[in-house]
Amino acid sequence: MKTTIELVLEPEQYFIEKRLRQAVAREIKINDSDINHIQVLRRSIDSRRSKIKYHVTAEVYTHSDKYKKVERCGDYKNVEHSDQVIIVGAGPAGMFAALRALELGLRPIIVERGKCVRDRKFDIARLAKEGMVNENSNWCFGEGGAGTFSDGKLYTRSTKRGNVGYVIDRLIEHGADENIAIDAHAHIGTDRLSDIITRIRKTIEDHGGAYYFDNRVTDLILDGDKVIGVKTSGGNTFEGCAVILATGHSARDIYELFDRKGWAIEAKPFAMGVRVEHPQSLINSIQYHSEDYSQFLPPAAYSLVTQVNGHGVFSFCMCPGGIIVPAATASEQQVVNGMSNSRRNSPYANSGIAVTVDIKDVPQYSKHGALALLRFQQDVEKDMFKAAGYSLKAPSQRLNDFCNGRESKRLNRSSYIAGCTTAPLHQLLPDFVVSSLQQGFRDFGNKMKGFYTESANILAVESRTSSPVRIPRNDDYEHIQLHNLYPCGEGAGYAGGITSSAMDGINCVEAIARKMGRLQ
Ligand SMILES: Cc1cc2nc3c(=O)[nH]c(=O)nc-3n(C[C@H](O)[C@H](O)[C@H](O)COP(=O)(O)OP(=O)(O)OC[C@H]3O[C@@H](n4cnc5c(N)ncnc54)[C@H](O)[C@@H]3O)c2cc1C
Structure with a gap:
């Protein structure tokens, strides 16, 4: 017999198999020797009360009923001689568009400005060590896009907006831990992601798709108002029946190209702020209500949101046991972001704390039209670079000093790999960002006692939260003006994060297949 049950368990009860079997047997009133297999479908941690619990949904197979393992393999065709779809950008949106293209019988040609993961790692190492940003190979650009060296x-x-299960299955197929299918807040970690991304490339190439690294797209090839291909900085051209533009939120040259050519783009609200870093032990003790929490619990996370004078202030990309990284994509920019490895074992907890930014907040930039918020973002990043003495060091302040408007004489230790330098961020960041953050941090301190503390640093600037520009498309995912062009993923303004960008890639290639009559 197969029975689906929901249980609320102590962490030890969940992780020690004997205790789990006993709890399940008690719940369905059988002997634990009658249980063949317990298949967990979903698990989440409930830390609202003093005793932390796991909420678990599971299928229990008893007596003669046997569990059959779910196969998670894509149905890929050999597409070597099929119609070509040009995919610009090898981030989550581009990679998942390519994988789905194989299933739909379309040949994905991926054109990517950066390098393959293995070579990209050298540029990332150099970036931290020498403070030099390679404009085509950095924390955001290269195989896997911004998702590679991310928290995952x-x-x-x-x-x-799409099929999350499909994305999860493809990640497991390419080597991710099966637990990502059951965790309410699934996480992969940067150490695992690079191998997964390399395996996805192998699947694509083995089935007749192709990657072209070191090829920065600089223009579209048009036939009237139809896009038939792309040109790259090295003079290469790639043509196909459609172009998916999945260049991410940091591809500023693409926005500039559209602006210069008069192709439709729009300013899009985004968010800006700082990255706050606490000792992970402090966040654990706040969230798990005791310093003596179970060894079975992962490093604690948080998610915070408040409203200050019409601005949303919210935590963003919280990385328990993570580190802070320099995410600039060109020289003279200062940008921070966060990541972690699969074990989340650094002694720090960091999170972006961002304030929503709309064009009405920066009317002085409206003269830049669709690029207004991009120009604002660029100016703040440049100011922060200056504040750090023209280096990749992060201008930083203690959290309570920032909120009380005083300079920090000393900073707490930080994970930030390019180093911190003390700076009066309360004077240097835009006024509305400062006042919203100051009140926001106080509100968060009321919600999470101990969060507002001198033991935390803030580092500037968390500016690449989402795209400040949208490349508008119609209901069939095509650009509103240029036919056969599919603006896709975070850079087009239609997704944010790895999973939603991947789903958007799938949606775009399915729209192409529908237009070609290959899909209902
Ligand atoms: C440090 C860090 C940590 C993050 N952690 C998480 C996380 O834990 N969870 C999460 O959901 N999200 C996270 N994110 C965000 C996530 O990575 C992005 O939302 C996601 O990668 C967006 O996918 P995308 O494919 O739309 O764009 P991108 O991943 O940005 O990929 C765009 C690709 O296009 C290429 N490209 C750009 N311009 C050109 C051009 N002109 N020609 C050719 N190629 C070009 C780039 O090199 C890049 O490979 C993190 C981001 C960073 C930087």
């Missing part, structure tokens, strides 16, 4: 959190709120 897979949680998304955009569940209605």
